Amino acid sequence: DESSLTGESASIKKTTSALASETLLADRNNMAYMGTSVATGRAVGIVVNIGMETQLGRIASDIVGSVAPKTPLENKLESLGKFLGIVALVVAVLMVAIKMIIAYGDETANLKEVAVEQFIVAIAIFVAIVPEGLPIILVITLALGMRNMARHKAIIRRMKAVETLGSTTVICSDKTGTLTKNQMTARQLTTTEGTFTISGEGFKPQGDLSYNGNVVTESELSGYQSDLAFRLSAACLSLCHNSQISKVDGQWQALGDPTDSACAVLGWKINGNVRKFAQRHSRLHEFFFDTTRKRMSVIHDYEGERWVFSKGGAGGYVKLVDWKIKDGQIVPIEKKDFDLASVANKEMAGQAMRVIALCARRLEDGEDMEDVNTVESSFIFLGLVGIMDPPRAEVKDAIEVCQRAGIRVKMITGDQQYTAEAIGRELNITEGGMPPVNGSALSGFNDEQLSEASNQASIFSRVTPEQKMRIVSSLQEQGEIVAMTGDGVNDAPALSRANIGIAMGIAGTDVAKDAADMVLQDDNFANIVHAVEEGRKIYQNIRNFVRYQVSTNVAAVALIIISTFLFGWNLPLTATQILVINILMDGPPAVALGVEKNHGDVMNQPPRPVDEGMPNFRDITLIFYLGAVMVTGTLIVFFLAGGGVDTCELHPLQNADEAEFDVALCTAGLLANEGEITSEQSAAIAASEEYHAGLFDHAQTMTFSVFIVYQLFNVMNCRSNKESAFKLGIFSNQW
Template sequence: MLRMGERMPSLDSIENSDNGVVEPLWHSIPLENVFSNLNSTIDGLSTEEVISRREKYGENKLEGKKPRHPILKLLDHFRDPMVYLLLFAAIIAFVADRDDLGTPIFICIALTLNAVLSYIQEAKAEKAMDSLKKLLVCHCIVLRDGMEHRLSIEEVVPGDIVWLEDGLNVPADIRLLEVHQLSINESSLTGESDVVYKEVDICDENSILQDMINMAFMGTVVSSGRGLGIVVKTGMGTRVGDIATGLSGVVTPKTPLEIKLGSLGRYLAMIAIISAVVIVGFNILLAMIDGVTGLALKQVIADQFIIAVVIFVAIVPEGLPIILVITLAIGMQNMSAKNAIVSRMKVVETLGSATIICTDKTGTLTRNEMSVRSFFCGDELYSVSGSGFDPTYGKLRIGKKEIDEQDFAELKVQKGFKLAMACSLLCQNSNIRHIDNEWKGIGNPTDIASAVFGWKMLESVDTFRRKHPRFKEFTFDRNRKRMTTIHEYEGGRWVFSKGAIGPYLSRITHVVENGRVVPIGDTHRDRIGEVNLEMATQALRVIALTARPLSGEEDMEDIDSVESGLIFLGLIGIMDPPRPEVAGAISMCDAAGVRVMMITGDQQMTAMAIGDEIGIIKDDSEFVTGRQLQDLTDDELDLKLEKVVMFSRVTPDQKLRIVTRLQSIGHVVAMTGDG
């Protein structure tokens, strides 16, 4: 057993393959071995040890490309075939006629102005991106020498003991020691919208990232609860660091504009040289035919050389680079007005040349805000309008017809509906706030969706909570798959419980029918199962709402008793909905001949539901999973890429492979999203 203050053996056992030592599978070894390998204690590291490890491992941050000197960045804008051609023309013009310096001076001024304007525009974009990065500086609570310290994430080192709290970023890759209803949003790594509930149990050594429930990964966000963990990897050694390492090795290809300008430069040079040679040669030949010899012929040749220079300079468009810079600068400004920062000026033209847009799903095509899309109550299945966390807009529909005010007023007084809304509003721990003209949800995504839905249908969460104070809560766990609370309601104590329908079936004894609570029968169970299946096939996360009155003699502490004899109230179907503008944008891409391809780490059924709603999926569309992609050779993948519109359950390195293969078969690829 690990004792308070006890220190373990050497840190050398976690060295990577550079020293020939095998890296432990942190998720699959006992905690005692984790502490032993990291030479740490439950009290945290000492100050001296922290200094030593910081020198050894460096700052806990992802390393980007080393910044280049401003002069080198400026010189980059002279590295262009068209610029080379113009410089060559200026040199020839200067050598040919030193008395007339107008042309070479104009060319040099134009090229210098072109480089300076390009540099200034890209420097502005770089400065804006640096400002955004400074806004993202985060802190965490670290235990060192038995004392808690609030530190910048960059100061964390392997072996640190770190607290994870609601709303904070996970600062490094961490093996969890304690969890208190801890759930983490890992969509930035996995692409899945649902949060992951964490535990401390040892995982199988072959677990994929999504199944490592005893680990928290750098770049993810704590959705709810609290946890304590030990840092096992920092910076570029983390999972997200592995992704960054893979991307750093990717050579940035030339933009279509750079390729076209290079071709144009070579073409113009060829035309200029051929034209000059033909014309000059023809004139010299005529002079020789006319009998011109000696000094007179030399003068003719000298005159023709000047003519050749004039032809060469005339053919080369010295104003083209500056015109391009001005045009692209206007494009950068227009994109900036749409809150898009362009790091390289020529990328503006590349976006217009894209033949395929590869997009992540969560947070890009969708809002990354779980919302109730369907509601089953009183034997009627409704669709719910509105999306995101805005509780001020949302109506019920039957089919495509919206329920009118009179019908909705009648529905609101029905017993089953009132109890269902009470369950939505009370059996959850989220907070909905209006901040900076935007609605924000704080807490578990399912709780937020439930609370927003109840607010849309009944009244604000805070108002309803004040009317019905909470006596007791049984938090959600992975085994029960439900959450239960006890509140003051209708003059007594009521149990409200929500969760996955499967574990509930044996605990539900009644339903609400025509305003009366009646025993549940086979017909009711069949109908519930039918609606549950219908929602599930639409890739909705189905949550059952239940309740029951609690008699005065019943013990509120007996969870098994409290969660028995429940009344079924309804089902809600939750989903991360598409952004409202996405379908229109995809139609515009289709009209422009640009294919849109979804590449996500989420489940295929969920991805297909979103793809169908926004119009990505066509009759002849094909779909590939990460497991199928793994078995494809590059040649087989190249053939499939012409028809595939969706890749699901893919890893970051597979996403990189897809983009690389698309480029290899001639596509100009735009990639968007955090995947």
């Protein structure tokens, strides 16, 4: 069983024949590999590699050497941080430089006082323009996203995966154990009396038989069991195997050859518990399966007689079958019967099914049951069983949702091409401008050919772990955000290299889980859709709180620059007020935006462009629009509250009669030369300064209050790009 290494569900028959050195891993049937298991038989081998030189060791080396790229959000926020830092530095330096140059040309100016004042302004600009709380808010938002994903059985091992899922443009998935359950299942039973389809998944002995599209009821099944062909077929399935089907920790498991197990499960669906059935019909002798005969035969005491039940490759029975069952009677088989069986065989093989023939015969008294040539002769042909590793029930719908969301799904498997194509057709993973590509062709591709194949082909078969990693890397070089899903050791390098690796929690190996960023606890592929939806929602919320924070910071900086540089006023906000705005009014509202519910169907929208900025052009437009509204309103309030009043000047809404000082004496005192100021003028100037100080404190308080009110309206406005807060519900977000 090499499924964990190559992805092929069926057991591989091993030989001692020499093979070409360039033979692909999955086709090297003269080698046994570390980490695989023996299904049947025994052998003696020569150890040719150990440790890191084994296939497992090479895979481990690929994992260690693989460096996952930065997430799109990391790159965008890093760019945003650098940009804001540069803007803050440039604006602060220009402000200080221009003010100092002006002061240097003014003989009456005190350069030291101007320098101290401008230093405070520069610090205020730095504090106002840099969103200090953004990293903390980002971590909180991603952590809450991890919690939400865990509710859908998606365990995030690395926090970056939360956001990356929302950026995913391509999902590359292994087949065996991911799109399928890696449990061979009988899907069709064709007897000489008709064809039955079988439902159910994996080793779980529960499912329905359908005849001509109609589910067979229990009473109808009893009727079929009275039919000799059907009854003998069911007995052959229930007795001719060496598998053990059992329930362990709530999961149905099979011990033995996958083909044996599939037949045993089908026998259970028809006859009930196969262990009890075998106990009622004791085994007398057995001829084990071998690669020469390509069949297995057993002799059981069945219905009071010795019966031989045999199963194996259909081609091996052509010369051994003499009889068939028609209308409940055993009659000679005809050439047309072989032709019909051949057609059924080809039809099932075309659906990626492994076809097993079922035969039986009754041993006459005196026949030697230990002579294989005697026993395996003059068989009655019972029918054919089609076995495959079927897709998981939830996968097809999940893939449709992904495709509707603009996410391309590609199958990358080590299994045979015809099997991959059949599963691809069933799951609708057949879109693309290139037919399926196999590993042999892939090994000869240069970088340009690989780039074309990875972009256009949807199915890759017979690929090695190294080739899986090459495909993922090629897609990343084309600007795609790649999610890789898998469960086996052979998937680990690609899981590690992908932007986000997703491993199966139940069927997945420890190596795959360790290499992954996310683990699906219940192996449900559909949970990837929930995770992508959560990731998109989180990214949208991050955009919303970035827009909120940056628009607030732009307004605060513009307020400082316009009031101090253009109008020559003092700072409209104190350093403490700026800190309160940045810490208290930036943080909690931004966290609330980070947990905003999903508005609209994000899964009906295409993935956002990889090169889209954070913020994008639309966000930047909104940021400056919102900032302009806040600055304009706040400046008006600051001015009307008396923030622009200088010494000896009155509040804009007051007249001279209402003044608390003599404006004329105060003005004359300011214009008088030193030593010529009268006591009345000095008193008027002192009263003006006291009046001005109280007025300015009042103006700063009013400005602070109005700015906070603007922020409250702004945070409501930033909850959605399209819907108003009234439509969303003012209190729908309890945070």
